[in-house]
Structure formats: C-alpha cells, structure tokens
Amino acid sequence: MKNYENEMKLEFVSKASNESFARVTVAAFAAQLDPTVEELADIKTAVSEAVTNCIIHGYENKLGIVKIVAKLKGRTVEIEITDSGKGIENVELAKEPLYTTKPNLERSGMGFTIMESFMDTFEVESIIGLGTKIKMSKTVEGQVEEEEQDFTMVTR
Amino acid sequence: MDLKKNNEVGSFVENLSNIDKTSIFLLLEMTGKDSIMRKTKEEESMETVFEEKEKTLILKIREEIDDYKVQEIRRKADYEIQRYMPKKVVFDFDKVTFMDSAGIGLIIRKVQVHKFNRSRGRIGQFNKEYKKNF
Ligand SMILES: Nc1ncnc2c1ncn2[C@@H]1O[C@H](COP(=O)(O)OP(=O)(O)OP(=O)(O)O)[C@@H](O)[C@H]1O
Ligand SMILES: [Mg+2]
Numbered sequence: 001m002k003n004y005e006n007e008m009k010l011e012f013v014s015k016a017s018n019e020s021f022a023r024v025t026v027a028a029f030a031a032q033l034d035p036t037v038e039e040l041a042d043i044k045t046a047v048s049e050a051v052t053n054c055i056i057h058g059y060e061n062k063l064g065i066v067k068i069v070a071k072l073k074g075r076t077v078e079i080e081i082t083d084s085g086k087g088i089e090n091v092e093l094a095k096e097p098l099y100t101t102k103p104n105l106e107r108s109g110m111g112f113t114i115m116e117s118f119m120d121t122f123e124v125e126s127i128i129g130l131g132t133k134i135k136m137s138k139t140v141e142g143q144v145e146e147e148e149q150d151f152t153m154v155t156r
Numbered sequence: 157m158d159l160k161k162n163n164e165v166g167s168f169v170e171n172l173s174n175i176d177k178t179s180i181f182l183l184l185e186m187t188g189k190d191s192i193m194r195k196t197k198e199e200e201s202m203e204t205v206f207e208e209k210e211k212t213l214i215l216k217i218r219e220e221i222d223d224y225k226v227q228e229i230r231r232k233a234d235y236e237i238q239r240y241m242p243k244k245v246v247f248d249f250d251k252v253t254f255m256d257s258a259g260i261g262l263i264i265r266k267v268q269v270h271k272f273n274r275s276r277g278r279i280g281q282f283n284k285e286y287k288k289n290f
Contacts, residue, residue, distance in 0.1 A: 016224035023222075023254075041254070048256040052223040106230070108261040 006032065010068040014055045014083070022068060023047040029070050030077045035140035042118040043077065043138060049111040050081040050134045056102070058085025058132055076120075078137040088126040095124065201228050206240045213242035218251045221259035230262060 008029050012018045023044045030043050047068075054066045064085055071078040088094050094101075095116070100109030116122045119136040126132040203216040215233055219225075237245060247263065249255070 016227075019222050019224050020220060044254060045256050048222055048254075052256070052258065056223065106226075106261040106264075108257050108264055110257040110260055114257055 006072040008070050010070075011065055014059045014062075014064045014066050016052075016055055018066075019048055019051050019055070022051045022066070026068060026070050026079060030072070030140070033072060033075055033077065033140050034142040036143055039138065039140045039142075043079075046115045046118045046136060046138075047079065047081070049115050050079075050136075053111055053134075054081065054083035054085065054132070056105070056107075057088075058083035060086065074139075075142065076137050076139045078135070080133060080135050082131060082133045084131040087128040087130055088124070088132055089128060091124050091126055201225050202232050204232075204236050206236075206242065211240075211243040212246060213237065213240050213244070214246045214248055216248040216251060220254040221252055221262065222254070222256055223258040226258040226262050 006029075010022065010025055012022065026047045027040050027044045031040065035043070051066060051068075054064075055061065058064065058066075064083060067080075067082045069080045093099055095112045096109075097113040098109040100107040103109075112122075112124070115134065115136060119138045121135075121137045123135040124132065125135070201218055203218065205214040205216065206212070207214070213236060215236065217229060221229065233245075252259075
C-alpha cells in the first residue's frame, strides 16, 4: 500500500452553493490514499457538516471566508476547517446530539455528532467573536488490493 | 429564494411571519409568481409521482441532499403536498448519493408536519450507503 505526505489549502466565500464543491475537493484529495467508498463518504459527510456550520452559524449567511487545510500523513487524513465568524458560546453543549440554536431552520442538531462518529478524532476550538476551528482526522484502511470487483452493481 | 425581491409577497411574509411555508407557496401559485418552481428537468432535485387511486404522493429525491439542495427540495415538497393533498407521502431516497444532517432535518420536520396534518409520512427506500446515518 502507498504512503503519502501531502498538503492542500482551500479558501472560499461562505455561500451554500460552495458546500458541494468543498466536500468533493477534500474527498478528491483524500482519494490519494485509496480509501474505500465508505471511508470517502464519511469524510465527505464530515466536511459537509463543518462547512455548513461555518456558513449558517459562523457567518449566519453574511459573507465571510471559509478555510480548509487538509494533510495526508501516512494513512491518515487530517482536516482543519475554520471560519472567522461569531464563535460558539458553549462548545460542550453545542456538541450534544440534537442541540441546535436554529431549530426554526429545520436543523436536526446532528452535525457535530456526525463529525464525531464518522471521523477518528474530532476537536472544536472556538472563541466568541473570533471564530471556530474544527480539527478532525481519519485513518483509512483503504481498499484491499486485487479485491474482486462486484460487477452486479453496474447492472442493477 | 429572495421573497423580498417581490414587494407584495415580501410584505405578506413579514405580516404573517408565523404562517406555514406551504401557505406562502399556495399564495405564490395563486398570484402566478411561482417562477422559482420553473426549472428544466435536469436541474430539478426531485421527481414527483402522484398515484391517484391511493392518493399517494411519491417524492423521488435525486443526487445530493445538503443544506443548499434541501432548500429547493423542501420548497418543492411543500408545493406538491399542497397541490395534491395526498393521504400518504413517500420519500424515495433510492437515487440519493449523498446526504448530511440537512437531510435528517428535512425528514424529521416533514414527518412532524404530516402527523399534524393527519396524513401519513413514510420514509421509503434508502440508498444503502446512507442507512447508517440513522
Ligand atoms: N462554525 C460555527 N460557528 C458558530 N456556531 C456554531 C458553529 N458550528 C456549530 N455552531 C453551534 O453549534 C450548534 C450545534 O451544531 P450542529 O452542527 O451539531 O447542529 P446544527 O448545525 O444546529 O444542526 P444540523 O447540523 O443538524 O443541521 C449549532 O446550532 C450552533 O449554535
Ligand atoms: Mg450543523
């Protein structure tokens, strides 16, 4: 199996239309480790949650910059997602499943819970008025080499 | 959606800030200002089938459900439900390739709304990749 040392940075304006671009970009970068479809889906979902939070909570739909740094170290992908928005008052409370400050927007309050359970490590750093940084990482097992291909999927 | 672009609708929304969204879309339809609904087939995030006999509305959601797409899906679902007044609503997730908590929010909310309206909401067919979210 291959081992890489690699790094990338991404900055974009906090528009909801960039959510898909952001998660697909990080997933494409992480794909260098040959993760399984499942592992890649976990990474995509965690990135989507963090980026959405920056846009709707950090900047509350005002324009700001969302920054993503991703690193590949061995078989581990490390991801940092940062906004310079309003920050989180009580991080422990915010991490509770089903906790949301925007229930009227049909949020489920599951974002942090999903990041925590889909990634191996997960940390939140936040300062009121300065912004929020999410650090998370996942070690991927990757695809077993010369795995038998399942062609039945194609003719579904 | 920028309701504020249209002054009439904008003030209606402001005056009745607690009103259910479906009423707003009914209004949009009545006044013929439903241009947000008109999109070409390929751009649509959802396909709808209404089975007249069983009064069942099937909403086949396509591709990705994130915070961005969910706004369009929700808008369209509210509109179709108001239009057909179904007894049963089925959300078909078979063609969904990606979903995050925005999708969970959509389901929770829709099930609540239908309980309230005394029709039955059912979550049909999950793409197996996304089953584990639940
Ligand atoms: N980047 C951020 N800036 C400011 N506040 C945040 C940020 N991220 C999360 N929060 C706060 O933490 C709460 C919990 O976040 P979480 O993602 O778990 O739920 P949610 O975004 O409210 O709902 P969901 O993710 O299910 O749509 C949010 O309601 C918000 O108050
Ligand atoms: Mg969230």
